[in-house]
Amino acid sequence: MLGYLARRLLYAIPILVGVNLLTFALFFVVNTPDDMARMQLGMKRVTPEAIERWKRERGYDRPVLWNGAAHGAAKATDTIFFDHSVKLFAFEFGKAESDGRDIREEICRRMGPSLAIALPVFLVGLAAYVSFALLMALFRATTLDFAGVVLCVVAMSISGMFYIIGGQYLVSKLWNLAPISGFAEGLAAWRFMLLPVAVALVAGFGESSRWYRTIFLEEMGRDYVRTARARGLSEARVMFRHVLRNALIPILTGVVVVIPSLFLGSLVMESFFGIPGLGSYTIDAINAQDFAVVRSMVFLGSVLYIVGLVLTDLSYTLVDPRIRFE
Amino acid sequence: MMPILPVILWTDALVFALLGCVAAFVWLTVSREHLRAPWRKVARSTSGMVAATVLACFVAVGLLDCLHYRKALLPEPGKAEQRWSPEVLSALDALAAPLRQRQERTFSAPFAVHGHSKESITRPDGTMAREYPRLKHGGAHLQDPARERGADIAAGASRGAAAAALAWVMLASLLTGVVAAARGSSFAAVSGAAWRGELDVPLRAVLLTAAVILLVAGPLIVLSGRYHVFGTDKVGQDVLYLTLKSIRTGLVIGTVTTLVMLPFALALGLMAGYFKGWVDDIIQYLYTTLSSIPGVLLIAAAVLMMQVYMDARPETFDSVTRRADFRLLFLCVILGVTSWTGLCRLLRGETLKLRELEFVQAARAFGLGPWRILARHVLPNVLHIVIISTVLGFSSLVLAEAVLSYVGVGVDPAMNSFGTMINAARLELAREPVVWWSLGAAFGCMLLLVLAANLFADAVRDALDPRVRADFLRASPWRQLAARTRPATKASS
Numbered sequence: 001m002l003g004y005l006a007r008r009l010l011y012a013i014p015i016l017v018g019v020n021l022l023t024f025a026l027f028f029v030v031n032t033p034d035d036m037a038r039m040q041l042g043m044k045r046v047t048p049e050a051i052e053r054w055k056r057e058r059g060y061d062r063p064v065l066w067n068g069a070a071h072g073a074a075k076a077t078d079t080i081f082f083d084h085s086v087k088l089f090a091f092e093f094g095k096a097e098s099d100g101r102d103i104r105e106e107i108c109r110r111m112g113p114s115l116a117i118a119l120p121v122f123l124v125g126l127a128a129y130v131s132f133a134l135l136m137a138l139f140r141a142t143t144l145d146f147a148g149v150v151l152c153v154v155a156m157s158i159s160g161m162f163y164i165i166g167g168q169y170l171v172s173k174l175w176n177l178a179p180i181s182g183f184a185e186g187l188a189a190w191r192f193m194l195l196p197v198a199v200a201l202v203a204g205f206g207e208s209s210r211w212y213r214t215i216f217l218e219e220m221g222r223d224y225v226r227t228a229r230a231r232g233l234s235e236a237r238v239m240f241r242h243v244l245r246n247a248l249i250p251i252l253t254g255v256v257v258v259i260p261s262l263f264l265g266s267l268v269m270e271s272f273f274g275i276p277g278l279g280s281y282t283i284d285a286i287n288a289q290d291f292a293v294v295r296s297m298v299f300l301g302s303v304l305y306i307v308g309l310v311l312t313d314l315s316y317t318l319v320d321p322r323i324r325f326e
Numbered sequence: 327m328m329p330i331l332p333v334i335l336w337t338d339a340l341v342f343a344l345l346g347c348v349a350a351f352v353w354l355t356v357s358r359e360h361l362r363a364p365w366r367k368v369a370r371s372t373s374g375m376v377a378a379t380v381l382a383c384f385v386a387v388g389l390l391d392c393l394h395y396r397k398a399l400l401p402e403p404g405k406a407e408q409r410w411s412p413e414v415l416s417a418l419d420a421l422a423a424p425l426r427q428r429q430e431r432t433f434s435a436p437f438a439v440h441g442h443s444k445e446s447i448t449r450p451d452g453t454m455a456r457e458y459p460r461l462k463h464g465g466a467h468l469q470d471p472a473r474e475r476g477a478d479i480a481a482g483a484s485r486g487a488a489a490a491a492l493a494w495v496m497l498a499s500l501l502t503g504v505v506a507a508a509r510g511s512s513f514a515a516v517s518g519a520a521w522r523g524e525l526d527v528p529l530r531a532v533l534l535t536a537a538v539i540l541l542v543a544g545p546l547i548v549l550s551g552r553y554h555v556f557g558t559d560k561v562g563q564d565v566l567y568l569t570l571k572s573i574r575t576g577l578v579i580g581t582v583t584t585l586v587m588l589p590f591a592l593a594l595g596l597m598a599g600y601f602k603g604w605v606d607d608i609i610q611y612l613y614t615t616l617s618s619i620p621g622v623l624l625i626a627a628a629v630l631m632m633q634v635y636m637d638a639r640p641e642t643f644d645s646v647t648r649r650a651d652f653r654l655l656f657l658c659v660i661l662g663v664t665s666w667t668g669l670c671r672l673l674r675g676e677t678l679k680l681r682e683l684e685f686v687q688a689a690r691a692f693g694l695g696p697w698r699i700l701a702r703h704v705l706p707n708v709l710h711i712v713i714i715s716t717v718l719g720f721s722s723l724v725l726a727e728a729v730l731s732y733v734g735v736g737v738d739p740a741m742n743s744f745g746t747m748i749n750a751a752r753l754e755l756a757r758e759p760v761v762w763w764s765l766g767a768a769f770g771c772m773l774l775l776v777l778a779a780n781l782f783a784d785a786v787r788d789a790l791d792p793r794v795r796a797d798f799l800r801a802s803p804w805r806q807l808a809a810r811t812r813p814a815t816k817a818s819s
Contacts, residue, residue, distance in 0.1 A: 014611065015611070015614055015615050015618055018611065018615035019615055019618060019619055022615065022616075022619070023619075023627065026627055026628060026631055027627070027631065030631050030634075030635060031631055031634045031635055031638065035634045035635070035637070035638040036634055038637070038638070039633070039634045039637050039638075153777065153780055153781065153784075154773075154777060156780065157721065157773055157776040157777040157780050158769075158772075158773055158776075159725050159728045159729070159744075159748070159769075159772055159776075160725070160729065161728055161729065161732060161748050161752070162748075162765075162769050165748075165752050165755065165765065168755075169755050173755070173756075261620070264620070267622055267729075267733055268729055268732060268733065282623065282626070283733055283734070286626050286630065286733060286734050286735060287734050289630060289633075291630065294623070294626060294627050294630060295627070297623055298619055298620075298623045298624065298627055301619060301620035301623050302618045302619050302620070305618045305619075305620065306618050309618070
């Protein structure tokens, strides 16, 4: 088991290196730091001195890969590549380009609010969608099932933005039930969490329920279900003891991969509801064209996704006894 | 008739290339019975054909908007050379010229004759007053709007409906005639069977859908000449025009993205599955790395970098249209980069299975080279996966565009799209009284497009997915209904 885990983690390293090289190429090879400086400072009438100053303040005035002017190990470390790419592995993200704040501190501070929204959505959503899908599967091939599927298809054909806009308009503006946006410290935040969580639950309903229903239906077509029926088990017992437990394997392993990424929050939700999480941090960075923050978030996102992949492998082995560690 | 200079933008060229691919595919399919069979199944699905009818209307509007040209300018006296207007227009712009040109000053409600907010107006007698100003174009032909407007709208609507009815009769006889000719039976027999719903193709449902579309479109077209049927936005542009222009953007993103990523996904997926070994390792590493970067973040990073690139080269991207078009193309490419990994993984898995099958082994035993085996024997057997994932991916790409435009990494702000429409309109809900029509138009149009795409995709998947359906669905009297709406399976979604 431990050896298996170690091998999976080792396999993650080259992928992280690849992500790192890719982002580096994207940010520093496609465009020179001069181009970025000109973009940040405004296109017209930028003096070369202003560009030099901008680059010096952010450490972009050094050689990209190899600093021939430095001595000893600094030849390799006193470069853009080392400072802005290699250091990401130690989660040293440096300072934001727009306001000069430390990115790592900011990320730690903003993880909480992101998680406060994403975690309830994840847990309640999983329970609700699985129950609804199970209900549809129970009444499979009847009008009820048909209506449920139609509901799902229509729900998933509506852009998520409309759920947010509609929710804010109806619940907050017309009915005055919850604050339209904002966030508070500590437990007082619950009032601000209600609407985003509810909207996210409704927005995710169609696609997930439909997918879970398919899993249930696929599972119900298997031979062991026929055997269970042939033994005279009641429909409820077949569904809950056999189908549900087996269908949970693909469902669980399918959702485990997103658990670490819950920290990142949702870009659109957080910016619409004014939640000071990582999603709105990213959006602000995109709008301010803060390349350092976007670069850090790309790396962090990949790390979390890869952690999710490792967890998925683990969860497979935990919930499905048929799988052996090779 | 003024001379025009045809302009082919990059995305136009790709759309035409895509049309060429579709035409080639249709030509290939029509002549082979085993390829035709699944599509016949699609043609028999009611929801699929209704969705296809709706989609056809969207595609028609989108294609009209792909035929770009520049108008000729009047030659300066003394100079012989022909000069062209810098403005790039499309065939849709030409058809909807009244919509494009009749711009108001600011917001106005659908069918309004007065502006949405009060303004200070100098009366003819010189006094100042705060009142709702008359619109420059909307209902400008009415003398006494309060009394005449209702009757005028009703008259226009009935004229449009009459024209629509005429168009429907022509369409219905054309379609019935085609079906009758194809089966060698008489026109009367086919139309009777269609009306009673006894035909195996859902002709009745298609014609009913067409009737609904025509009955909505006819009055809208007639009335849009005199009113702003969907209202106007903040700068006074007709919302109907903006909605029509947004359709092309959505369609381009939904289809060109697939066209861009298809060669990579196909080549790499087939190679990884067929050659195995180190080729497989490298390709797997490549797509695991790419797919481990969260899609939105990768797109955001790439689009930011592209902006820097374009800003550093102002001479290449001189006009607004060219900039917007390049950005749209780039968005398609980067969306393709983030989405090819899923298809590549599917194709690799399928090829791994296929390479062990007897017919591939026989081909190998006959001494065929690997490339020939891949092209002649493996590729045709994975095409259904490509088609299924293409049609399934379309709707999610259209939806993704709206989100990306909101985040600020979508299409150029100068380009009409559902995302930019929603973005501009969402703040206006806070206005009193509420400005709902821009949002409503974007919502309705997007829902229709995505819903039709989803239903069509389901029909195509059901027909092309070779996996046998579970037994209990076949035994049920609701089989037809349930089978038609079978949802996404894990492997194909």
